[in-house]
Amino acid sequence: MVSRIDRERVVETALRLLNEGGLDGLTLRRIAKELDVQAPALYWHFKNKQELLDEMATEIFRRLFRSRLAGGGPGPDCRWPSWQEMLVRTCTTLRQELLSYRDGGKVVAGTRMTDDTFAGPLELFLSSFTAAGFPPADAVTAWWTAYNYTIGLVIEEQSVHPDPAHPEVRDPAYDLADRESRLGAAYPLAARAGRQMFGDVEESFHAGLRLIVAGIEATYVRGKGSAGR
Template identity: 35%
Template sequence: MGQTVAKSRAGQADAPLNKDRIVEAALGLLDEVGLEGLSTRRLASELSIKSASLYWHFKNKDELLDAMCSAMFNENMSMLKPRGASFDWAKWLADGARRIRQTALSRRDGAQIMARVRPHGERSTERTRRNLEMLGEIGFGADESRYIIVTLRRYAIGCAMQEQADIAAGKIPTEGDGTASFEFGLGLIIDSLRARVAPA
């Protein structure tokens, strides 16, 4: 069953059904129908397979959403590079928050998925570990480091969620307004972190 063959919508050559293929199809379907319209039955139809074949790879929809979130992060988030003499930790944090927002905005209802679940897997775990180590080297305590990551993540996803909600409601945002307001709030957070670590 794990080697079930699925046909792509574009009529491309048959390919083995695996988790990566299912997630790729689910993300494509998400862009078309949104989170509300995304169901395992519809996804199975998209892949030209029976619903039971999906459950061989994902036991429920929540597990599928978790994998979709991880895929979105892995597509857009880079691993922390070695620290150099010109390393600017504040810019590094700000750029990370920007990438999270961009990741959430890269898919229809992407912010809703990222707000529900956390990315998992070896790559995500290693990225988090290295980020926490870096914050510790900068001078933040263990709890502070975790809170910094959570705060920036929630802020970035929250901004993206509001932007997507406005679009869904038919509100036409002023060009650049979403980015401008995001950058303003992000600047406040980064400035407060600079002040907090300055004595150290």
């Protein structure tokens, strides 16, 4: 029975089922049923759901680095015109990849990579900063800040638009008109904020990313010579 499946097939099936039912609906029992095996067969490959999620997150990054970042991202000879361009491109691509999986942000957040897939791209991302004059510690802080902003925003975005197959469909719980009606009289600024936070999420993402880039420039670049060039 065990020989009928391997880790790769389990993960591939899990990612497909993730898009059908989301993270809450993804169970080892459901995966086993889809693979037409008994649930204990999966424990030869994954001790628990967290181990499976770690491998799923790693596979998402493998696919990201193999495809979407491969052309404009971390190939062995990749160079960006500036660290600003690198940061915007990589975070934008990361967001797009995570949005292609239902609850993709939640799957990746807090998981541990099961191999060193991330190390090569991360080396190039950080090198883009250090080549511009950033000390290594500042390079890490700058990248980590933008990365976590992207992951966090994707989690929020996917709570509003949960189905990657229909990204235009909004969860009924995020009815902006209803929100404004409830809050408007007592909390006018909070009421109007909803349109910006939950309306055009694409623009909100890029606006926030611009603020991060500007913050990095203001914090690490001014008065520090070559950094930012």
